[in-house]
Amino acid sequence: MKWLWWLVILGMLASIPVAFERSQTEEGSGRKVEFVFDYRDLLEIADLQTDPRQFVNTQLKELKKSGVHSMALYEATLNELRLSRRIEIFSSHEATALTQSPISPNENFTYILFAEKESQDKLEALITKAFTSLNAKVRPWTFKNQNGLIIEMSRDEAGLVTMDPDPIALQTLKEQGFHIVVRMSNRRPFNAEQMEVLLANLQKYGVTRFIVDGETVPGYVSDTNLKNLDTMAELMKKYQIGLANIELQKTQQKGFNRLAKMIQYDVVRLHSFTERDGEKLTENLTEAELADRIQGVSDRFVLAVKDRNIRMVFLNARAVKNLDKGKILNPLDSLYESLTGTDGAIKRIEAAGYVMGPAGKFVLVHSNWQSGAKLLLWIGAVALIALTVSYFVSEITLLVFLLGMVGSAGLFVLSSSLFAQGLALGAGTCAPIVAMIMAVRSVRSKYQSRMGSQLGYAIWLLLKTSAISVIGIFFIVGLLNQITYSLVLEQFRGVSLLHLLPIVAIAFYWLLFNDSLSHKDKLNKAKKLLASYISVLWIIGAAAIAAAGFYYLSRTGNEGQASAFEKLFRSFLENTLGIRPRTKEFLIAHPLFILGAYLAVKYRNAVLLVLIGVIGQASIVDTFAHLHTPLLISSVRIVYGLAFGILIGIGYIAVWEIVIRSWRRWTPLLLKRS
Structure with missing residues (x-):
């Protein structure tokens, strides 16, 4: 197996310069953040005022004072x-x-x-x-x-x-110093000459970016009829106009990915604060409740920019009839507070190293030698998968490696994207499996020797296991270093498997492969387990585990959901630390791993606590599977998770020692009295 380890190490080394160039792309360009307000929403709110035009003029000044220097103008x-x-x-x-x-x-x-x-x-x-x-x-x-x-x-x-957009509004907004972002639809029949005239006119007003309005981009007809779409791309390049990609859409707008590719990915990610979001600021709230919601909005904007490469924040608002107060309310003042208040978003975003201004595209740093590096990453990823199989059935290790190379080569011919994602998912899944298998073996050896410091061993084992899990990160970062992932034009699919498979594999390993048994004995043990009688208690336990697993998977991956309480806790961590560690790592998985490793010196079954640590190891790798998050943010998140996990783990150990010593001291006295 040593030759496989050397191949894995070569793959890791090849990923380091690839990761460095990705960090240069993330940190060296695209640092401007743009807050954009929907001009049509402003007109609709003004329509309910006694002096609509004066209201619009007043609010435009307030928007500029609050750091909103861009207005979104629709086709008229x-x-x-x-x-x-x-x-x-x-x-x-x-x-x-x-x-x-x-x-x-x-x-x-x-x-x-x-x-x-x-x-x-x-x-x-x-x-x-x-x-x-x-x-x-x-x-x-x-x-x-x-x-x-x-x-x-x-x-x-x-x-x-x-x-075409209202020319009077264009002129008015430009004179007042606003940068204009146009909402462009595909509702009109595409005419290249008329579109060129429009884009040339928009360029005079300083328009540099579109936000697509509707389900298809301008010029899209069908996936087979691309003539108009390609013409649109040429015109956009000629007049230096890019796109904004709205995050969290159910489906990508048709033609968007091709148009983005044709304009050399002059695309920024956009976060939308919707009218429904704004309505929550107009509900019947106490001053304290409103302040909490404003703080939540501010936190939301900061997190979007720092954690998800958002460069354009699109603000919507809507007037609401409040029957209890007998008024028509709007969220504009609360929005202004969220941006420039005591703990406003703009000040915090600037403190994180960003500047306010028209959003610009990432300047991609991507050297030609990356193709050679990815060849080594390919071989290393297949070697890591074969290495993982060897811990279960060592006799077929070479066969798995050869089949993996041939199969992945065929997948590359079929689709280079599937090839990269498949290898990244395989390597990312196998790394925590290997790490946990080695941890289980280490715990078993420690129980037999019973030597050394328990606490020191527990901390060392967590750090060692995490370092092995980090191997998976090298392959995910190296294989999926494409601008399309950073802009979420393409997503890393199957991330939920990255959480589930290590848990299943480690449970399987502990049940059948933990002891030194022959293949025949392992088969007999499996048959015995399958033939065991099932009690009602087992069924209840299985149902509880299934429910916990469903909840666990429902909130993992790129589309995972979190409860309201967890969102509040996350916000607290983000505001306190600047970068939020993952709760399941530092509060659950890592501390229980440390407690299990500590107890394993004396108690054989304490390995069950160590096994729970697989959740944290998979989470370490998954942190980097969120490819739209900057590498620096993900790295700090892992360090925080380990640091706080160790401290809380020590706390768990202290609680255990207090309980067990109290039990030993007081139980004999109570028995004696009875």
């Missing part, structure tokens, strides 16, 4: 232009009531009046062009010296038609 619609107080819209029925003149009962048109001459000058051509392109007739209309248009389309349908 008639409804949005009405919210901006640029036009008024009427149906045929409403126009009849307004003009007091009969209109044909068979007519169902849209009537528009411009609020002022500036609106007509800037918007009439825009509206006419949009509707005539859909073969809807547009003609002039006047009411009491106020100019307007009649669009031969129903009001409801006309309200859905998208146009």
